[in-house]
Amino acid sequence: MIVVENLHKHFGSFRAVDGASLKIEKGSITGLIGPNGAGKSTLFNVIAGVYKPTSGRVIMDGEDITGLPPHELFHKGLLRTFQIAHEFSSLTVRENLMMVPAGQSGESLWNTWFHRRRIRQEEEALRAKADEVLEFLTIAHLADEKAGNLSGGQKKLLELGRTMMVDAKVVFLDEVGAGVNRTLLNTIGDAIVRLNRERGYTFCVIEHDMDFIGRLCDPVIVMAEGKVLAEGHPDEIMKNEAVIEAYLGR
Ligand code: ADP
Numbered sequence: 516m517i518v519v520e521n522l523h524k525h526f527g528s529f530r531a532v533d534g535a536s537l538k539i540e541k542g543s544i545t546g547l548i549g550p551n552g553a554g555k556s557t558l559f560n561v562i563a564g565v566y567k568p569t570s571g572r573v574i575m576d577g578e579d580i581t582g583l584p585p586h587e588l589f590h591k592g593l594l595r596t597f598q599i600a601h602e603f604s605s606l607t608v609r610e611n612l613m614m615v616p617a618g619q620s621g622e623s624l625w626n627t628w629f630h631r632r633r634i635r636q637e638e639e640a641l642r643a644k645a646d647e648v649l650e651f652l653t654i655a656h657l658a659d660e661k662a663g664n665l666s667g668g669q670k671k672l673l674e675l676g677r678t679m680m681v682d683a684k685v686v687f688l689d690e691v692g693a694g695v696n697r698t699l700l701n702t703i704g705d706a707i708v709r710l711n712r713e714r715g716y717t718f719c720v721i722e723h724d725m726d727f728i729g730r731l732c733d734p735v736i737v738m739a740e741g742k743v744l745a746e747g748h749p750d751e752i753m754k755n756e757a758v759i760e761a762y763l764g765r
């Protein structure tokens with residue numbers, strides 16, 4: 516689904532991503548691990564159009580998507596989750612979901628004036644969709660809660676929920692488990708697996724929690740110093756000498 520070819524992202528003379536090549540197979544939950552500073556988040560940001568690469572290519576379903584801006588990638592179904600922005604924290608959980616889909620009639624003043632009825636219908640459909648998403652994520656009881664009042668883990672579920680408001684194909688998750696308790700981490704893990712199996716989402720997941728990676732991901736790609744060091748089943752990866760050395764430092 517995604518092919519990354521010899522990707523570089525340099526900041527001045529520093530090579531954050533230094534010739535990384537990898538594939539994310541359609542239908543997979545691919546793990547991306549590596550020591551701090553390995554270049555994982557930078558790689559995500561280049562794939563998701565936040566940064567332009569210094570060189571190299573990103574291909575999605577055979578199409579060169581290198582350097583496309585995030586909103587164009589969004590329309591192609593490539594999504595990267597972002598933390599709930601400050602300005603959305605005073606909106607309810609349901610409202611946060613209803614904000615996501617682009618191109619609503621309500622966005623234009625002309626339409627607001629002439630098509631009140633259609634807007635109301637669209638809003639009702641959006642609301643129903645948001646409630647369905649909240650049900651799926653087992654947080655229906657939080658629909659009317661202000662997003663700012665959610666726990667870290669609940670916010671992560673809401674981030675995942677936002678990808679379900681559109682027709683996502685491939686979703687990039689950067690450290691969904693950071694600061695999340697075990698119970699919620701399992702709920703997030705279950706939601707990822709169900710989205711993968713029931714809705715055909717492909718995932719690429721950066722995560723430090725190796726239990727989480729081992730349970731969810733196949734294959735796992737290991738990055739170190741801007742390069743791909745190893746790739747394979749999580750069990751093999753944990754035994755790989757080069758991987759162990761990268762983690763322990765030299
Ligand atoms: P990881 O997510 O694997 O921990 P990052 O991709 O965040 O690693 O960072 C890789 C390296 O690139 C780090 O040394 C970091 O300091 C550096 N880096 C990341 N973003 C920038 C930036 N915008 N400007 C300069 N250096 C950066």
Ligand code: MG
Nearest residue numbers: 555556557689
């Ligand atoms: Mg990172």
